[in-house]
Amino acid sequence: MHRFRAIAHNQGCFLITGDELHHLTKVLRLQRGDKVYGFDNSGRQWLGIIEKLEKDSALCRIIEEEYPEVEAKSKVYLVMGLAKGDKMEWVIQKATELGMAGFIPLRTRRSVMQLEGKKAEDRVKRWQKIAGEAAKQSRRVIEPKIEQVAEWKDLEVMLPPETQWLIAYENEKKLSFSNTLASFNPEYPIAVLIGPEGGFSGEEVREAQEKLGARSISLGSRILRTETAALAVLTMVLTYFGDLG
Amino acid sequence: MHRFRAIAHNQGCFLITGDELHHLTKVLRLQRGDKVYGFDNSGRQWLGIIEKLEKDSALCRIIEEEYPEVEAKSKVYLVMGLAKGDKMEWVIQKATELGMAGFIPLRTRRSVMQLEGKKAEDRVKRWQKIAGEAAKQSRRVIEPKIEQVAEWKDLEVMLPPETQWLIAYENEKKLSFSNTLASFNPEYPIAVLIGPEGGFSGEEVREAQEKLGARSISLGSRILRTETAALAVLTMVLTYFGDLG
Numbered sequence: 001m002h003r004f005r006a007i008a009h010n011q012g013c014f015l016i017t018g019d020e021l022h023h024l025t026k027v028l029r030l031q032r033g034d035k036v037y038g039f040d041n042s043g044r045q046w047l048g049i050i051e052k053l054e055k056d057s058a059l060c061r062i063i064e065e066e067y068p069e070v071e072a073k074s075k076v077y078l079v080m081g082l083a084k085g086d087k088m089e090w091v092i093q094k095a096t097e098l099g100m101a102g103f104i105p106l107r108t109r110r111s112v113m114q115l116e117g118k119k120a121e122d123r124v125k126r127w128q129k130i131a132g133e134a135a136k137q138s139r140r141v142i143e144p145k146i147e148q149v150a151e152w153k154d155l156e157v158m159l160p161p162e163t164q165w166l167i168a169y170e171n172e173k174k175l176s177f178s179n180t181l182a183s184f185n186p187e188y189p190i191a192v193l194i195g196p197e198g199g200f201s202g203e204e205v206r207e208a209q210e211k212l213g214a215r216s217i218s219l220g221s222r223i224l225r226t227e228t229a230a231l232a233v234l235t236m237v238l239t240y241f242g243d244l245g
Numbered sequence: 246m247h248r249f250r251a252i253a254h255n256q257g258c259f260l261i262t263g264d265e266l267h268h269l270t271k272v273l274r275l276q277r278g279d280k281v282y283g284f285d286n287s288g289r290q291w292l293g294i295i296e297k298l299e300k301d302s303a304l305c306r307i308i309e310e311e312y313p314e315v316e317a318k319s320k321v322y323l324v325m326g327l328a329k330g331d332k333m334e335w336v337i338q339k340a341t342e343l344g345m346a347g348f349i350p351l352r353t354r355r356s357v358m359q360l361e362g363k364k365a366e367d368r369v370k371r372w373q374k375i376a377g378e379a380a381k382q383s384r385r386v387i388e389p390k391i392e393q394v395a396e397w398k399d400l401e402v403m404l405p406p407e408t409q410w411l412i413a414y415e416n417e418k419k420l421s422f423s424n425t426l427a428s429f430n431p432e433y434p435i436a437v438l439i440g441p442e443g444g445f446s447g448e449e450v451r452e453a454q455e456k457l458g459a460r461s462i463s464l465g466s467r468i469l470r471t472e473t474a475a476l477a478v479l480t481m482v483l484t485y486f487g488d489l490g
Contacts, residue, residue, distance in 0.1 A: 069466055070466045070467055094470070094472075094473045094476075097467055097468070098467070098477060099465070137470070138467040138468045140467060176490060177484070177489070178490075218490055220483075220489045221314055221315045222315055222344055222383040223342070223382065223384050224342050224343070224383065225339070225342060225382070227339075228339045231473075231476055232343060232476075232480045232489065232490075233490075235477045235480040235481060236480060236484050236490060239422070239480075239481050239484065244481065245421060245422030245423070245464050245477075
């Protein structure tokens with residue numbers, strides 16, 4: 001059955017509007033009486049029946065409200081250095097399926113792609129759309145939020161102070177991944193810093209360690225592309241805390 | 246320093262030929278006296294100096310031979326249902342970086358893409374090229390072998406009899422991933438069966454369980470695209486056996 005981002009409404013109903021409404025009427029051509037799923041990013045999901053189709057909204061009567069066990073218990077955020085091509089797009093799509101809590105695009109010293117102003121805003125809108133579609137496809141009930149493109153100095157205030165930071169650093173050879181995670185509290189958010197194509201500079205790693213208390217982790221002896229590293233670390237963290245498989 | 250697939254030669258030398266030679270001379274324009282790395286898929290790596298550049302080969306004198314600890318100790322094979330678009334390409338590229346031992350493209354009931362004859366051979370050649378490039382980029386010394394497109398009946402004989410089979414199955418809700426892996430012997434090959442876009446049919450899963458002794462594993466409550474599932478399982482298995490991070 002089709003799933004839509006929806007808005008809670010009075011008297012046991014929810015509303016589908018905007019792009020979602022367009023998709024419902026123009027693309028899927030659903031009709032009054034058809035059943036649909038709605039979710040409002042609060043963790044709940046409604047099974048509803050389309051009761052009224054109007055120009056700017058579809059009113060659906062709630063048949064059932066449920067809180068499916070689909071979201072990861074651990075809240076893992078990806079903070080990724082701006083990378084070229086479609087790398088960001090597909091990391092966001094795949095990471096959403098895997099269960100990331102949110103995504104922060106980061107301007108780094110070695111980022112070749114430097115998004116500014118309007119262009120940056122549009123790109124973030126596009127990324128949010130990709131995350132929304134991936135969330136639906138994977139049957140999640142909360143879409144990961146894609147934040148605006150950030151600078152290093154912004155990071156401290158963008159996530160809660162109790163956030164536990166990890167930084168993937170190819171020169172880190174001492175600390176194993178599991179030893180590091182063993183000291184983490186799964187109740188608190190975890191943010192993973194992933195460098196751009198050229199990786200982080202040594203200075204950036206030091207700053208992340210000093211200002212964010214980031215623990216640097218090795219991803220083993222093979223050199224991973226930035227997009228591969230992002231998905232690998234996310235998979236490793238979610239698996240470690242029992243949120244995958 | 247640049248890395249090339251090479252061939253062992255007499256008197257402490259190795260040869261670079263074919264596409265690799267073309268890349269060395271035409272693309273990188275390396276000269277006599279330049280230093281390069283060579284590897285011959287045996288696990289060793291040579292540091293060499295270009296001694297003689299001829300039309301069909303570059304002769305390099307070995308300065309140093311080493312066996313870098315870069316390959317995963319556990320041998321994990323991906324067996325993936327033929328999927329559309331560039332999904333196979335990028336799974337092969339990313340899985341090579343992560344450390345897969347080899348890849349078998351599989352014809353499945355729900356595979357939309359049905360490669361046959363010459364077209365299949367050409368595609369496999371292209372996939373092998375992608376694996377070779379990814380191996381170099383990630384500094385591996387053994388390129389994963391991409392097998393010809395296989396049928397279910399072929400699988401038993403394509404990998405050693407002691408191979409331990411896993412099958413990712415979204416309807417598997419009982420068996421957790423780590424419980425299943427705990428019973429595996431990391432000394433023996435592990436093969437992971439990943440369905441095409443539509444997933445495996447129930448019959449295919451039963452056959453894999455009966456004929457290959459495959460253990461079905463859940464990848465959690467979120468629905469993963471086939472390409473995401475492939476990389477996630479590979480990451481989970483390699484991490485479990487200490488071959489990542």
